[in-house]
Amino acid sequence: MTQAPLPVVVSCGEPAGIGPEVAARAWAALAGEVPMVWLGDPRHxxxxxxxxxxxxxxxxxxxxxxxxxxxxxxxxxDAVPGTPDPAHAQHVIDMIALGVSLVRDGAASALCTAPINKKALKDGADFAYPGHTEYLAALGGVDDVVMMLASDQLRVVPATIHIALDQVPIQLTPERLRRVIETTHAGLRDRFGIKHPRLAIAGLNPHAGEGGTMGLQEEQWIAPLVSMMNDEGYTLTGPLPADTMFHAAARTRYDAAIAMYHDQALIPIKTLDFDKGVNVTLGLPFIRTSPDHGTAFDIAGKGLANPTSMIEAIRLAHRIAEAQ
Incomplete structure (x- = not known):
């Protein structure tokens, strides 16, 4: 007798946001295709x-x-749409931890997380992490994880994430960029089945520095790092001007793009495929995806939220798990 596939577990996220409603609509859309279990308070x-x-x-x-x-x-x-309750904060955190435990224990195939509100968690439970990704890394006992935004049209990874723009040149070091490239390469190979990933590396500065006239990082260390890693067996191109990396012809030349900072990565994918973008965390010892949107307090409870990104996130989590 064929054993039923393990379900994807979906953590509730912020109850006052759109998480519960898009999860419910995703379940309805995926019934019969992807087995899933929701983690949270059914009243929400x-x-x-x-x-x-x-x-x-x-x-x-x-x-x-x-x-x-x-x-x-x-x-x-009870949850009041649009108004987070501090009393819910620790429960939201606990559902993320429960989801991780279920996957790591072999009771579920993958975790899909609904959006959280970092301020609500900090106010209600003194949440010590910048976001989901960092908390999941702590639960997984790993340091080097990356946030990949993926759709049928583009995969892109920001080398730095939730930091102020003036901090990017400080925190973007050769060591950090190398770890991001290594983790992305391993994730594409192990999670997406791409044997020899091709990665495009964006420049930090306009026109990738234009020979040092618009910034020196490209010449001083990004280009040398790319060359060194190519000698080690990677397939990298760059540093490339970010403004010419994301048109249709350019996207055929790589399997994922490495951007230098948050908006350099997220603007192209949200422009190309706003509703279908999925957040995939690479480098974790378990599969985790999430929709590429926030809690949307302004429309929560009004039936206006588009469930497409949640549908795609659950579907991708299941697809990756089935391919392992």
Missing amino acids: LPKGVAAQVIDRPQQAADLSSDVLPVIARDFGP
Whole structure:
């Protein structure tokens, strides 16, 4: 008898945001295609969602496809759309940790995380991490993880993430860029099945420094690092002017682009494929994806949230797990 595939577990994220509603709509869209289990307080799901509380993910296979399996926790107060409650903060954190435990214990195939609000977590539970990625790295016991934004049109990785722009030239070091390239290369090979990944490396400065007239980092150390790593067997191009890296013809020449800072990476993918972009964390000892959007407090509870990115995030998590 064929064993049922392990489900993707989906952490609830911020209950006052759009996470619960896009998760419910993703489950409805993926029923029969991707097994999933939601982690959170069932009271926070949209009204009318048929949910069934279970104790462990394996029980999801015994339920009808028109029932959302939920591993439930009592968060205390009801959720008010658009208004985060400090009393929910620790529960939100706990659901992320639970999801990681279930995947690492072999009870689930992958984790998909709904958006959190960092300020809400810090105010309510003194959350000590800049975001999901850093917390997941701590739970996984690893240091070198990268955030890849992926869609059918583009994969891109920012070498620095949630820092002020004036800090980028300080924190972007040869050692850091090397670790990002190594982690991205390994992730494309091990998670995406690309045997020989081709990576395009963006310059930091306009026109990739234009021979040192617009910045020196490219000539002083980025180009030498690219050359050194190519000698080691990597397939890298760059440093390239970022403004010419993302048109259709350019994107055919690489499997992923390494950008130097947050907006240099996120602007092109959100312009090309705003609704279908997925956040994939590479370097973790488990599979994790998330939709490429935030809590959207302004539209939470109004039925306006687009579930496409959540659908694609759950689907990609399942696809990666099935290919392992």
